[in-house]
Amino acid sequence: MDDTELHRERILRHVSPIITGRFVGFQTSYTREVRIGRPVALAVFLLAGIAQMIGSLLRMSPARRTLKELRKGPEFLVTPVRLRDDLGQTYEIEMHGQLPQSALHRGDLVQVRTEPQPDPTLPVRLLQVVNLTTMQPLTPRIPTQWSHMGPALLIQAALGVTIFGLVMAVWLG
Template sequence: MDDTELHRERILRHVSPIITGRFVGYQASYTREVSVGKPLAIFVFLTAGIAQLVASLMRMKPARRSLKDLRKGPEFLVTPVRLRDDLGQTYEIEMHGQLPQSALHRGDLVQVRTEPQRDRTLPVKLTQVVNLTTMQPLTPRIPTRWSHLGPAMLLQAAAGLVVAGVVLAALFH
């Protein structure tokens, strides 16, 4: 048995919704993709396609994205964060998105609000942190499915839905 095994720190994962402790530091970040559900992607793709068809008939240039692009969701940054409580226990939680670099410094007293993730093998997710040293509340921001689809595509989908509604109303009236 070598020295690294003797001094290996035990990391706790599943914890209560609120943890108060000292900020130990960030671990290596990586990206994770949020998938967009097939029904939502197909609905937006088809209704936007109707608007794109109307726009092309009017010789306007519509924004185009493939169904594959829509299904591939936004990527967001995942950063494991470590905290140590007053008893010396270390907790690892995941922060999705980013905070300003100057928001947390090693040794700051923080209180974090967490929630479990769908995949129970993953650490809990940080939803909000209050730096009690500076009294600054912080919330990491991540891209959403709606921001991934984009305003242009969503407006086209809404216009396509209106056109489809008008055509259906004319057919059945």
């Protein structure tokens, strides 16, 4: 056993939804991909395909994305955040998305609201942080599956639903 193992700081996993402590710092960030469920991606893809088919008949050039591209989902930034409570215990929390760099400084008193992640091996996820030193509430923003699909594709899918509904109404009525 070397000296680094003797003095390694013990990082705890917090289970409570509210943690109050001093901001220690951000750790190295990395990206994580969110997969979009097959039923959602397939429905949007097929419904947008109806609108794209009509658009190609009218010589319009709608945006075309593959189902594989849709299922891949958006990537978002994951930053481990460390807090130290009044007892000197250090906690690690995952922040998904970004905050302004000037929002938190080492030693600021903060209160964070967290939630457990689907994978129990991961630390809790930061939902909101209130910097009690500056009284500033902060919420990290991450891309969603809907922002990943984009407004053009979602409008095409809505148009596809409308066209499909009209065709079914004519066929059944």
